[in-house]
Amino acid sequence: MNVTSPTDAVHGQGGSASSRLTGSRRGFSVRSLLPLALVAPALAMVLLLFIYPLGYSLISAFTLPEGGLGLGNFAKALELYSRDMVFTLVIVSVSTVLIGLVAILIGGYLLLGEQRWAVRILSVLYRWPLFIPFIVAAQCMRTFLAKNGLMNNTLTELGLIEAINTTSFLDWRGIIITFVWKQAPFVTLLVAGAMAALDRATVEAARGLGAGRLRVLVQIVVPQVMPTLVVGLILSFVTMMSVLSVPMMISGGHPTMMTVDMAFRINAYGDYGTANALGFFSYLMTGAVAWIYLRRGIDKEGAK
């Protein structure tokens, strides 16, 4: 699907352009081949590096260990890892929602904040995690969130909690915190850009009509940057679905995320069938999200 639509579009354009130029639809002219020549290398790369492995792993998912086609791998994946699938979906969904909230709050403060210096500092600081790889982020979080990590030590020092009562956050909470810390800046970057491009007068008009800053953010600014926000969140959702290092380092035991299970099936048993079946499920999840987004876009077009 990814591959056919762009080529269709390019081919269609090329065809009609050349027929306009030559005044005829018969035969190949060099001109009508040119678009194809331009697209061919990219197309070949997509086929070679994406479609082929994807098709291969799909086939592998449906291939039974003892040979022949069947749903055995899926049954096994569901039996062993259905809990992890739910765990993964919940973690990534919760993270996505939190990322959205953080991005709106930071972007909103950058747009509407009245303390100039605070706005300036925040606009520099929030981007930092963008430049840190997931695995480093996970390592930082490990030292920060552990039972005797920086966070608990600080809280104890401050007398906010007793040393005995500290708990490790290195479980689902740690994964969510890491994901949000790492991905929120990315979505904020997109959202803040979209907010900066808004007609500022709409904000001023709303304030002039008596709306407070929170209302302006929720009712005027966010609806206008919604398309950008949704794109950012979907990209984050897909990214988080595929991150291995974070769940591996922060909470590798049960329950854990599907990426860890896949790595385990392959490394421990060479069981590509079940790993690919798990991969197929995660593809369904991201596919569902993408579908929701696309449908929303079509509805909007229809409304216009």
Next chain:
Amino acid sequence: MTVRLRGIQVESLSKSWGNTQAVKDVTFSVESGQFLVLLGPSGCGKSTTLRMIAGLEPVSGGSIHIGGNDVTHAPPARRGLSMVFQSYALFPHLNVAENILFGLKVRKVGRAERDERLKRVADMTGLSELLARKPAQLSGGQRQRVALARAIIAEHPVCLMDEPLSNLDAKLRHEMRVEIRALQQRLGMTVIYVTHDQVEAMSMADKVVLMRHGRIEQQGSPEEMYARPDTVFTATFLGTPPMNLIELADGAGGAVIKGMTDASVVAAGQGDGRLLGVRPEHVVLLDEGGLTARAESADYHGADTVVTALLGSQRINLRVPGRFALEQGAELRLGWRAEDVHFFDFESGRRCEQDALPRVA
């Protein structure tokens, strides 16, 4: 206690960003129910002044009173005014009705009253059929009406408008000018209206404040400003084509027109360093006498023709009714009435009192 409890008083208002001073020591007042136009060329500080009155821009100095209250540092919503932006600033994701009602919802006005007010305002602005549309589905003029409706539904006594008509074509502009003025008078609103278009200023204003480089050049009723400009800038900014300014020189028996060989005296007293100003519609063609000029070109406008002629080496425009059959290089005899003549100092650009000689008429 002062008696000026209503209206708007702006005193010694100034605004600077770093080293650029956009507004300097601006003082004016608007009476309740008056229509004041802030006029001036691009970049002279009109919008900045208006935005400070609206509370969208903090002031660097001076004070603002609205309805007797000091609102210099009050937030926009506390000033009891509404604003129409040049870009209209409609909320693109809300339909026309939601746009108009936004302010009332914020202020928690009850549903029944909201609906009633919406109906009234929509009728008034001719938007009744369009309430369900999004701004993107409206024409420029319709968007302008929505912006206007959103401002007047608040029923604030004061409305600020920043070049609200500049995105419209000439015909629509004329219609909207009349409509806005009618609406303002019907509702008794106090309006401060920003424009760089002197025609708008002349036709709509009760009072004009003309700005230049962040300062007030002159203020007064349109008639006063037109009839008695204090400076060369005011004289040439108001009126199309602008007032003729003719350089004078000292001659035998008084001031003569600089560079004219058959120098007839046009004014008593000094001529060097002085400018004589006369509006094109005040220059008349004479059968005999007057000053001799050479016809150069004619610009036909329908109702009248603007003829350009050379008075010695200086250009002068005159307005002649109907169509003027121009014979290039033909000799014209020009004159004007003494009371239609203005004098300015060349250096300072300021008005000076001098007697025009009546015999020129």
